[in-house]
Amino acid sequence: MANLTKIAESEPRLNRKGSILKTKVFPNWVLYLFCLAGIIITIIFHYVPIYGVQIAFREFSPRLGMTGSPWVGWQHFERFFASPLARRTIANTLIISAYQLVAGFPIPILLALLLNSFRRARYRKVIQTVTYAPHFISTIVMAGMVILFLSPGSGVVNTIIGFFGVQPINFMMDSSLWRHIFVWSGIWQTMGFSSVLYFATLSGINPEYYEAAKVDGASKLKCIIHLEIPMLVPMMTMMLILSFGGLMSIGMERVLALQNDLNLSVSEVVSTYTYRVGLIQNNMGFAAAIGLFNSAVNAVLLLAVNFITGKFFGRSLF
Numbered sequence: 001m002a003n004l005t006k007i008a009e010s011e012p013r014l015n016r017k018g019s020i021l022k023t024k025v026f027p028n029w030v031l032y033l034f035c036l037a038g039i040i041i042t043i044i045f046h047y048v049p050i051y052g053v054q055i056a057f058r059e060f061s062p063r064l065g066m067t068g069s070p071w072v073g074w075q076h077f078e079r080f081f082a083s084p085l086a087r088r089t090i091a092n093t094l095i096i097s098a099y100q101l102v103a104g105f106p107i108p109i110l111l112a113l114l115l116n117s118f119r120r121a122r123y124r125k126v127i128q129t130v131t132y133a134p135h136f137i138s139t140i141v142m143a144g145m146v147i148l149f150l151s152p153g154s155g156v157v158n159t160i161i162g163f164f165g166v167q168p169i170n171f172m173m174d175s176s177l178w179r180h181i182f183v184w185s186g187i188w189q190t191m192g193f194s195s196v197l198y199f200a201t202l203s204g205i206n207p208e209y210y211e212a213a214k215v216d217g218a219s220k221l222k223c224i225i226h227l228e229i230p231m232l233v234p235m236m237t238m239m240l241i242l243s244f245g246g247l248m249s250i251g252m253e254r255v256l257a258l259q260n261d262l263n264l265s266v267s268e269v270v271s272t273y274t275y276r277v278g279l280i281q282n283n284m285g286f287a288a289a290i291g292l293f294n295s296a297v298n299a300v301l302l303l304a305v306n307f308i309t310g311k312f313f314g315r316s317l318f
Helices: 001-059 075-082 086-102 106-117 121-136 139-149 158-161 176-194 195-202 207-215 221-243 252-258 270-280 284-312
Strands: none
Touching: 001 075, 075 086, 075 284, 086 106, 086 176, 086 270, 106 121, 106 176, 106 195, 106 221, 121 195, 121 207, 139 176, 158 221, 176 195, 176 252, 195 221, 207 221, 221 284, 252 270, 270 284
8 A cells, every 4th residue: 555655646746747848848859959068068067077176185196197196185275274375365366356346346337327328329339349349359468458558668558647747657566556457457358248238138128117207207317226227136136146156266367467576465366376386386286275265265155145145135046
């Protein structure tokens, strides 16, 4: 009787699964086929490499291989936190990331609101082209442009301030200016492309809402405050959560391209330190431990911010 009861209880579940396959999966098999390539790539490049995390707990040697290298446990992590460079690199990473978040997060939103306010499509297209173009420039090329613009001898910035009697400034050698240069050059490069999602959200607002607002006598500013910004809140929440999820991740290429010995005290971040230890000093296990710590902090921040936004604001990614 017990077996018959279990079989009877399992039949509705099988039927439900079968009905889902028949009504949702099989009729749309072409769409699932399109998703297959992305799923395979994600598994190969994001899940399979997780097997290599064990390097962080081994004294890795290419001759002995991953599994043949001796197990050292938490030794690499203890060495990193005991190092005098650990506090500096973590502090630099957090300061630059927080600066990027505070300064860079509102600008794409403001740009999208500005573009949406233009009635003539011609002006909108010109501004979109000008702001989108830097995104398609290589990171190294962009860093080279910044160095040339700020050059004390022939840079555009020093040439302009020279007309006002100001002595040339070696911006890249001044550690107090490096963070500002790094953050605002990054905002300049990414603000146009980052505004695409916000602008697409604004473009999807029903025109009847604007007509109703005009009938009620609402000005353009009130439409932005009471109509457009509330429509952007879900997208803003999602982008904010994702931004916190990458708080400890700073683009290594641009940092290395703008870095020199005189600004190293403020420009050395976790990613560049990992690069130096892993590839230059050939200490793969130690570098893997630092990278694992970095990823763990990002994951904790992502989960924490997602929980806070879901708990207090009713919006979250999952």
